[in-house]
Amino acid sequence: MIHHGAFAGVTGSCHELFLRPDDSVLIDCGMFQGAEAEADGATGREIEFDLSHVRALIVTHAHIDHVGRIPYLLMAGFHGPIYCTEATALLLPIVIEDALKLGLTRDPELIAGVLGALRRMLRPVAYDAWVTGDGLAGSAGSAGSAGDVRMRFRQAGHILGSAYVEFAWPDEYRVVFSGDIGCRNTPLLPDPEPLEYADMLFLESTYGDRLHESRVDRAERLRKVVERCVSDGGAVLIPAFSIGRTQELLYEIEQLITSNDGIWPKITVILDSPMASEFTALYAELTHLWDADALARLSSGHNPLNFDRLHVVRTHVEHEHIVNFLRTSGEPCIVIAASGMCTGGRMQNYLRALLPDPRTDVVFVGYQADGTPGRAIQQYGPTGGYVEFGDERIHINAQIHTLGGYSAHADQAELIDFVRSASRIGEIRLIHGELTARTALAQQLQAHGYRCPTP
Template identity: 35%
Template sequence: MEIEFYGAAGEVTGSCHVLRHGGRSFLIDCGMVQGGRATAIRNREDFPFDPQSLEAVFLTHAHIDHSGRLPLLVQRGYRGPIYTTAACRDLLPILLEDSADLALREVERTNRHREPGEPEAKPLFDLDDVGECLKLLRVIRYDTEYAPFPGMTVRLREAGHILGSASLEFELRERDTVRRIVFSGDLGQYDSPILRDPHPFKTADLVVMESTYGDRDHRDRSATLAELGEIIDRADHDRGNIVIPAFAVGRSQELLYLLGQHAEQWNLQRWQVYLDSPMAIKASEIYWRHPERYDEEAAYLRASFGSMPNLPNLQLTRTADESRVINSRRSHALIIAGSGMCNGGRVLHHLTHNLPRAECHVIFTGYQAPGTLGRALVDRARRVNIHGMSVPVQATIHTVGGLSAHGGQHDLLRWYDNFEGHPPVCLVHGEPEPARLLQSALQQRGAHISIPRRGDMIDLVSMRLGRVDR
């Protein structure tokens, strides 16, 4: 009985843990490592286990840093079930197909600049691999006990992070030893729009817990809403446009929901709202199709209006032509477009048209990685390069931090405090500093907290941490 840590150990992306029990091996998530050039090489590496030897995969949610290497796992021989929630099953094709598409386009770019004699680059996986992978998905209902293998039961619980996100609760029996293990998955903020709060667990012998924002708290909900309202007011007064770069899955739907909920208060009848991202439009359809996962408020709103979101002046722009028409609008266009970090996608056109105009406003609502256009704008660049053009930045740039899909330190501690008796914790999915700060906050409660590195394992009988020697 053991857990081996192969990804998101001492870092945020590439979630991948092996659970060994009763002579069988299971995988918890199979994520892509993201950010920078070196990661491309890591994603192509052999898995540190034989894909064919795995009995099953349990997937916590659809984000690429948890699911992105599943098609590769299948390409390299895995044929077992991939257990997840119904909503995750619905979202996963959108994310994996987009990821295959991006990989293909990147390889085409590389091959165009290939030196004579250099071998042709191949994408990490293609749409056929994605198709084969999707065939292996098996849905597990939330809060229902399953016994997929002898000596093992598993329950999926709400994680409140994106639609269909789950924490995993295993009970493992081996002779006289019983161990209850909880994998948090990615945890959302409490009281976030649309989704329910993370499930409060009572007991565990070991908790494997994320620590992305273990070092800080987000701005509270009411301050965040006030901030959004003020920016819309200012843009109205300036008679300009608003551009919101947003992630297609999760953030875009939360924004539409909040705009619908506050439409009157924020005078949105004066604005034309655009959701300008085919991927976000598809993801929204799935979000609106799963009201069974909503919190009370969202379920009530959906039932009263019969649909989501309640935003009459919302236009979904699917085609590139429809998107181009937005460029002619000089004022009162509120444009939500991808990508979230401005490293591609339709948002680039909107930035080219709106950044040089002092009456326009750009709102960032998520983390901007170093090296991205989004980060340059947040860091107050006076000029930026878009599609080979130098674009002056005259528009006002705002950062609204309270809409993160991840809980802050306060949320993480609140989630942990539901457990009785301070069970030991392995912290994953965090940069070293946030993980360390969450570790000391948890240690003050008297708990034993470790931060495994890649290639570490924990023996679930002795609860001792060591290195994998295989």
């Protein structure tokens, strides 16, 4: 096993598993972000490892810190199959196109070439279907020869199409990579599928040192933030990842507005992210992957992803107009925009304009990596500090909130429950977490009797 990212950190997920002495597969190929991208002068994109043994890429889900280096992997000479779930196969080209435009090129011919190659390499696989073949270069189906290693995806409940991945050898030895494990009772998504067993489990530990607030508590705190927005005429800014968090927020905001209809004045929900809009449309199409509660709400006449108060910003001109309008108007609204860690995207323009305004509320609903503007706002905003966007220093007078219950990652208790769902666990190796999180989770797993080395 060789780790090429997210071993001693949170971003840049990329792990090389050797199935045989000369055959390996990559599990994810994500981009580094924040301080991890700047380590040793790296840009967070380079492929600086040998690909001669790599036969296939396995993608657990379509977040940028798990797939952002795929264009650079192709340019480095990788031409093998890319296995992912069926939903991820629909989401991935959109993510990669955006990554290319932001970090590499806007040349339409080059982008079309990369996306064409990507689509030819994609091998969509249904949940729970075993894949087998020489170096996993075959197709989904029954087990092959006695020497084959099999692989399958199982529901991880993190975002649409997310999966943890199992590798099984003929002697039933099994290695499992968790990808990102989602929370239970997440809107729209099924809960993570229980783990059967693992002789070696590589487990994410993003929130291994904390417990999330309940879904009821988080909704109540969000309601209070929105009430403040309504009363003082400020804006609520929610930096959110385009896939998963945005759709979950829309689901709960629609419920919140419906339950307060007639009490609050009309409040507009602004979705200002072209990519998030595309993903939201895909979520709306793939209702067969929604959970029972979401389907029941849809059948009762409520559309949590397309409701009357929702306004989708289509153009950059409209985006600039709204930013300037909110800077001066005092019109109550909720703005959801990327990026989730405030490292780029349209959210930065809202923050530049509105962080100095004490009527503004900024709500963080996801992990903020060290070295990102989101972490700086989260850390220094409550004491009236500042954040830097490039060479520009923005002083923070806005109210800053962190709603941990909206995380798409399982907390410490849910990670332990995921482990305990298995009939047996041989050894656990913690990845995808800061040192404090990995240490705390390791200690808890050891206390439950599991073999889990302390980082």
